[in-house]
Amino acid sequence: MQDKSILIIGAGFAGLAAGIYAQMNGYRSQIYEMHTLPGGLCTAWKRKGYTIDGCIHWLVGSSPQSASNRIWREVGVAQGREFVNADEYMRYEGADGRTVIFYSNIDRLEQHLIALSPKDEAVIREFTRAVRLGIALDQQPTDQDAPLVKLGKAIRLGWTFLTCRKDLMRWMNTSTDQFVERIQDPLLREAFKSTWPSNFSMIFMAFTFSYLSDQNAGYPIGGSLPMSQALEQRYLGLGGQIHYSQRVEKILVEHDRAVGIRLADGSEVRAGRVISAADGHATIFDMLDGRYTDEKVREPYEKWPVFPSLVYVGLGVNRTFADEPKTVSGISFPLRQPQEIGGEQVERIDAHIFNQDPTLAPPGKTALTVMLTADYAYWKELGRDPAAYTEKKDQIARQIVAALEERFPGIGGQIEMVDVATPLTFERYTGNWKGSFEGFMITPENANVILKPMSQRLPGLENFYMCGQWVEPGGGLPTGIMSGRRLLQAVCKEDNQRFISRAD
The missing domain is CATH 3.50.50.60 (FAD/NAD(P)-binding domain)
Known part of the structure; x- marks a missing residue:
């Protein structure tokens, strides 16, 4: 036996x-x-009364109407958890004064992108069709469905796979770089490119927006x-x-x-x-x-x-950011001048403001994070000198605060906590190869x-x-x-x- x-x-x-x-x-x-x-x-960690969340932006399967929600109930995650569905995935602010808003709702996203760049209408509609295909594929039978409803969903799902398999394969075999080459507007091209890794399969970008539009990728209050x-x-x-x-x-x-x-x-x-x-x-x-x-x-x-290693900066701010939109992945803004931060040339900052989750900060205050891609080898070598490693982290903290001041005037005097995690931090606590996060x-x-x-x-x-x-x-x-x-x-x-x- x-x-x-x-x-x-x-x-x-x-x-x-x-x-x-x-x-x-x-x-x-x-x-x-x-x-x-x-x-x-x-995971997450606490500093000076603030919680720095090291992971979650959205959770696929958050909707109780989703078939995939069952796995979260089986493992005990869904029960009693509150999810927030943000109206925006991300804002990409351009140096030319325009802003690309990646709305979660696919109809709103399509209208906004076409208005922003009419000459890219064809490629935009091609992308949004892929998102709608993903929504159709997410309509799977659930435990709550009556038998006839289950049967109907199964038939529609099978038909969708049968008729759209070529489209799925095409998106699967298209990288982000290959897709953005077809976009004419420079700001829109930059925005799409910054949203997803350059060599990642586009099928995942399309499906991410499918889940967001279907309100099946909510943020769990309380975080990771x-x-x-x-x-x-x-x-x-x-x-x-x-x-x-x-x-x-x-x-x-x-x-x-x-x-x-x-x-x-x-x-x-x-x-x-x-x-x-x-x-x-x-x-x-x-x-x-x-x-x-x-x-x-x-x-x-x-x-x-592999997914890149990260420099992950958590900040605690004595400010509510009530005037900023609630987003899934934050606000991306250009720096006035590119600068070297942690061994990398940085031209813009992605600030993720957790103004949708008051549990991560004391009342009237907000947690904020900034993620920067990093060179693992650079940090591995730097880590051989503890003093130089600590000084570099302190320098990054100062640089990020100064960068945020460009977009959020006055924030420098409102910051109460800054914490910097590096690829070596990820490696130390998780053992992940090359400090990769995924x-x-x-x-x-x-x-x-x-x-x-x-x-x-x-x-x-x-x-x-x-x-x-x-x-x-x-x-x-x-x-x-x-x-x-x-x-x-x-x-x-x-x-x-x-x-x-x-x-x-």
Whole structure:
């Protein structure tokens, strides 16, 4: 009889999801986490009464009418949570005085963009058709639907896939750069390019706006950490165990079978199965010493681009920003003069004002964040000199405050807290390869993983599995949950038992 014990490495969304579904299906699981908190990259931290949210902007599946909302109810995140649907995704302010407003509602967005650049009407309508296609594909049967309604939705969904497959494939195989080349207006071209990574598949931009327009990508009041804690409580409530401040150094293997883990203190723990929801590179090449790889396993780490590392600046401001719009991703504005910030040439600042969430700041005050892409190698070298590293962080804090003063006059005297996190911060707390915040990007070159997911196994190694963003390119919180769910479905199939999921 198969040993029903499972060890899980990592208490991020994927690891907690794997544990939740393991417990639901009668397995005895334990999670070992290097940090002191659940959630992995979905986290937040407090400074001087302010909460700096390190992750969430929107959550796909937030609408109770959405089929994907079920997974959030299964893992305990949706229950009792308030979501806010902002009218705007982002504002992109140009040096020419014009502003591109990426409205969440697709009809309003289409009208605004065409009014802004009539000569780009054809390409704008092409994009908005892709967004509307995504809305149609999101109309899936739900548990709340009556039988005939379910059948009708299933038929319409199947017909949409059948008739629009070529369009989906075209958008899947088009990068952001390829799309923006067709836009004539320079401001609109810049705005689209800044919204999404240059080599990322456009299908994800289109689908993001589909979810926003359908009010199925709301912001959860309270931000990231309460969601991670809800997952933790769901897992513990099902009888699981979490061991914090326990770094896993090695995965124990005997006769090409995973049998347990060795912790940093030298102690060993054994079980029938081992799941890594930790960093993929560390798992494969450090914990397993690169012994169980082939060309297919190595290719992503050798060739695929990863999401960039970040310099993440959190600020606490004695101001409500009531006169600024509530947005999903913030306001992007140009600097009067480009400048070097943290080793990168910066021409504009993206300020994410959390004026939609009063829980992140004391009354009458507001939390604000600025994200800057960063060169991991630059910070890794700088980190060898602690004094230089600290001074660079202090310099960045001063530069960001000065930059914000250009757009929000008087803010310099209202700032009560500044905190700077670097790629080394992300690496220290999550172990993420190159300090990346979301694993592998999906580009036109590897977009086939959407149709044929990466394997959650390694060649030649039994009783070992992986889940999370390193086997689910594109990343994201729903993907993490679905990755853990998909894995336990496979485990149940191996054991010839029916997979069980339930939303309490």
